[in-house]
Amino acid sequence: MTKLPGNAGVSLLGDKSLEFYRDPVSFCQQRIEKHRSRMFLCRLMNRPTAFICSVQGMRELLCEKSSLFLKDPTDLMTNMYGDTIVTTNGEEACLLRLSLTSHFTGSCLGSWSDYIASVCERCLKDLSVSGQPESVYTAFKSLGTELVLGLFLNVRAEKQPELFQEISQLCTQHWHGLISAPVNVKVPMWSSGFSIALDARNKLMDIIKDKLENDKEGFVGSLGSLPLPDSSSAAQHLLLFISALIPKALASLLNSFTLALGGNGQEKARRQAAEDPDYLCRVLLEVQRLWPPFIGGRRIADQDSTLMGFHVPKDFGVIYISHAVHRDPEVFQEPDAFLPERWSGRNEGHEHFLCSFGNGPRSCIGAKLTNVFLKEACVYLLNNFDWCLDPPVQNLEYKWLPVSRPANPPTVTFTQRDHTLSGRSDTS
Numbered sequence: 001m002t003k004l005p006g007n008a009g010v011s012l013l014g015d016k017s018l019e020f021y022r023d024p025v026s027f028c029q030q031r032i033e034k035h036r037s038r039m040f041l042c043r044l045m046n047r048p049t050a051f052i053c054s055v056q057g058m059r060e061l062l063c064e065k066s067s068l069f070l071k072d073p074t075d076l077m078t079n080m081y082g083d084t085i086v087t088t089n090g091e092e093a094c095l096l097r098l099s100l101t102s103h104f105t106g107s108c109l110g111s112w113s114d115y116i117a118s119v120c121e122r123c124l125k126d127l128s129v130s131g132q133p134e135s136v137y138t139a140f141k142s143l144g145t146e147l148v149l150g151l152f153l154n155v156r157a158e159k160q161p162e163l164f165q166e167i168s169q170l171c172t173q174h175w176h177g178l179i180s181a182p183v184n185v186k187v188p189m190w191s192s193g194f195s196i197a198l199d200a201r202n203k204l205m206d207i208i209k210d211k212l213e214n215d216k217e218g219f220v221g222s223l224g225s226l227p228l229p230d231s232s233s234a235a236q237h238l239l240l241f242i243s244a245l246i247p248k249a250l251a252s253l254l255n256s257f258t259l260a261l262g263g264n265g266q267e268k269a270r271r272q273a274a275e276d277p278d279y280l281c282r283v284l285l286e287v288q289r290l291w292p293p294f295i296g297g298r299r300i301a302d303q304d305s306t307l308m309g310f311h312v313p314k315d316f317g318v319i320y321i322s323h324a325v326h327r328d329p330e331v332f333q334e335p336d337a338f339l340p341e342r343w344s345g346r347n348e349g350h351e352h353f354l355c356s357f358g359n360g361p362r363s364c365i366g367a368k369l370t371n372v373f374l375k376e377a378c379v380y381l382l383n384n385f386d387w388c389l390d391p392p393v394q395n396l397e398y399k400w401l402p403v404s405r406p407a408n409p410p411t412v413t414f415t416q417r418d419h420t421l422s423g424r425s426d427t428s
């Protein structure tokens with residue numbers, strides 16, 4: 001058993017959280033090079049933490065040894081969303097997954113397809129109308145918000161515009177608290193971000209509970225019949241599902257797709273993606289490989305163990321870094337290049353080497369829904385528009401936390417395609 005390269009320094013003084021949060025990608029790159037290892041040790045959130053930057057390490061952590069490395073119940077996620085599946089372990093997590101996944105697969109998923117198509121059309125159809133550059137991230141975030149509020153709460157922007165606006169604003173306030181320092185200070189005329197966020201959470205919970213009691217339709221209606229651990233569980237999970245986190249992650253992927261396939265140079269790729277669903281799948285795999293919305297996930301070692309042959313003591317944190325895992329040169333040749341064709345060549349059948357949606361028994365329960373939604377939105381864009389960066393030269397350097405996107409939101413001009421080929425675009 002080998003000792004992990006790197007060191008955890010001394011308590012507090014040796015903590016590297018700030019450096020990591022400022023630029024997680026350079027943080028990992030520098031250490032991978034320094035230690036010549038894709039697994040190393042640092043102090044994060046004042047806890048010795050093993051960083052995993054390889055496909056093999058990620059698979060061992062999330063799949064083979066998932067029962068030894070557990071979710072952290074004291075995570076910030078619990079602070080903001082209360083007890084949800086995200087930070088639960090053991091039997092309770094298994095039961096919650098069983099209950100909830102049935103609502104995100106099979107016939108439930110199928111019953112959402114008309115709504116998903118209609119919301120994509122509603123939010124995307126006017127992209128070319130102004131002829132002016134659009135901030136695509138903002139447009140895609142609104143689309144994501146319409147999607148989650150319609151699907152999970154039966155609140156539709158076109159039918160209840162005021163309630164929709166109110167909930168969207170509360171979700172934004174709640175989100176800003178999630179990423180602000182947890183200081184619950186409230187004095188007249190001034191409230192810290194965190195305190196505003198807690199107020200927003202309370203108001204959102206009131207709206208959600210009212211919906212759970214009085215709306216018997218759709219997802220919110222069916223949650224009542226699920227075997228959940230306690231009376232507040234349905235509301236806590238709804239808060240998680242409608243939170244700004246999910247629209248931001250959806251917008252992140254759509255934004256990266258738009259940038260990857262924008263401009264005259266990518267016209268051929270756009271046509272191919274419009275006509276060949278398999279090619280579109282490969283494009284979307286490559287988009288999530290290079291630009292995963294979330295930087296990774298964290299676990300705590302429940303007992304002394306090993307990962308990639310390195311000793312990991314009990315109570316150490318372990319974090320997998322999807323950006324680095326996805327660029328592991330052992331698995332992905334030319335790891336920094338956008339090459340959709342790798343997924344029909346050398347990396348065919350290697351989807352399980354990605355971790356944008358986690359991996360193993362605790363992977364994302366919304367991955368299938370996300371896939372259906374992304375394909376619908378991308379096909380709509382491809383069938384109806386051409387697009388390019390406007391102005392053509394912009395700083396596209398990404399920030400990776402809390403959700404990945406170019407630090408300066410890019411602007412893109414859309415033009416209507418002069419002929420529409422597929423049946424789907426005729427519905428517009």
Ligand code: HEM
Nearest residue numbers: 085086241249250293297356357358362363364365366370
């Ligand atoms: C682009 C969209 C999304 C991305 C990138 C994403 C990503 C992830 C990731 C990386 C994890 C695993 C975290 C870990 O390993 O600690 C996860 C878990 C989870 N996701 Fe998603 N997610 C997305 C959409 C959704 C949607 C639409 C839902 C449901 C409405 C959802 C619900 C969940 C839940 C409940 C878990 C926890 C599963 C568990 O702990 O057993 N996600 N997601």
